[in-house]
Amino acid sequence: MAKHHSFIVPLFACALLPSVALSQTQPSGCGDAVTVQRDDTLSSIAERCDVTERSLMRLNPRIEGSRDLRVGMQLDVRGDVDEGLGRLGSLAGQAVATLSDFARNLGSSAQDLLDRNPDLRQRMESVERQLQSSGTGSVKGSVSVTPTEVASGETLTVTAQGLPSDTPVVIGAGRRQAAYEIIERARTSSDGTLRMNVRVPDWAANMRQLAVVVAAENSEWSIRSEPITVTGSKL
Numbered sequence: 001m002a003k004h005h006s007f008i009v010p011l012f013a014c015a016l017l018p019s020v021a022l023s024q025t026q027p028s029g030c031g032d033a034v035t036v037q038r039d040d041t042l043s044s045i046a047e048r049c050d051v052t053e054r055s056l057m058r059l060n061p062r063i064e065g066s067r068d069l070r071v072g073m074q075l076d077v078r079g080d081v082d083e084g085l086g087r088l089g090s091l092a093g094q095a096v097a098t099l100s101d102f103a104r105n106l107g108s109s110a111q112d113l114l115d116r117n118p119d120l121r122q123r124m125e126s127v128e129r130q131l132q133s134s135g136t137g138s139v140k141g142s143v144s145v146t147p148t149e150v151a152s153g154e155t156l157t158v159t160a161q162g163l164p165s166d167t168p169v170v171i172g173a174g175r176r177q178a179a180y181e182i183i184e185r186a187r188t189s190s191d192g193t194l195r196m197n198v199r200v201p202d203w204a205a206n207m208r209q210l211a212v213v214v215a216a217e218n219s220e221w222s223i224r225s226e227p228i229t230v231t232g233s234k235l
Contacts, residue, residue, distance in 0.1 A: 036073040038203070040179040041066040049077045067224055069179035070172065070215070139163060141192070143225040145212045152205040153234030160194040160214045160223065171198055172213040176227045180213040205233040 029050035036045070042053045042065065057063055059076040141162030150156060158171055167188045174180035184198045194214060204210050207230045215222035 030077050032076065032078050033074050034077050036069050036071055036075060036179050038071050038179065038181055039175060040069055040071075041177060042069070045069075045075065045077070051077050062219055066177050066179070067213075068219070068222055070219055070222075071174075071179050071181040073179075073219065139216075139221040139223060141214070141223045143212060143214050143223050145225045145228055147228075149229045149231055150200055150210075151231045151234045152200045152202050154200050155197050156200055156212065156228075158194070158196050158198055158212055158214070158225075160188075161192065163188045163192045163194060163214065163223075164216075165190050165192045168217050169194065170213075170215050170217060171196065172215060173201060173204060173210055174213065175207060176209055176211050180211070180215075180222075180224075185217075200230070202233070204230050 030048065034045060034049055042056055042063070046053045046056055056075060056077065057065075059078060062068065063075070139162065141160055143158065143160045145159075146157050163169065165188060169186055169188060170182045171184040171186060172180035172182045181201070181203075183201055184196065186194060186196050188194050198212075200210070209227035210230050211227045212225040213222050
């Protein structure tokens with residue numbers, strides 16, 4: 001029985017190798033990564049790098065839309081992995097099912113086979129990690145800005161509530177459905193609120209509307225205000 005067991009394990013190891021290779025993608029038109037620029041959207045980045053928006057969101061799990069983009073952020077753009085990940089998941093599922101069948105024929109269990117063969121366990125755990133995607137954090141807060149009409153160079157009052165307490169945050173600004181740029185840093189109060197005066201950046205003078213964003217330092221979550229009207233430059 002031991003001889004039969006040692007023959008089976010390399011078969012599983014070999015079966016998993018091509019599935020892992022499927023997750024390796026070719027570089028996009030931007031190489032392996034791209035830096036988010038002012039006014040970028042998922043659509044503009046996808047076009048610039050010759051990838052799909054769906055691929056961008058899969059490769060960068062914290063990005064659920066253009067509103068989550070931050071100027072200066074690095075995005076993984078290694079190419080469209082949807083097909084490769086689908087095949088990887090299918091092969092991994094087949095491998096697990098076949099492993100269980102072999103274990104039953106040997107009068108053992110899949111767990112016992114993995115315990116006796118650490119190399120096989122490592123390969124299967126590697127496949128599992130590639131199939132997992134970490135979701136974005138969720139904060140149900142709100143942000144308001146006054147006044148609702150302002151010129152670049154003037155001061156806005158940003159008020160937010162429902163945020164994590166005593167937490168460092170960034171305050172950003174940008175077009176309604178595009179990347180935001182950090183203009184200030186702050187810290188929430190013990191009750192999860194924030195009130196701060198910020199200067200409207202000079203580059204906003206050419207925008208008709210501007211949205212203000214309060215976000216986690218690590219981009220795990222972000223909350224965006226309703227857009228305000230920009231009337232030009234301060235005289």
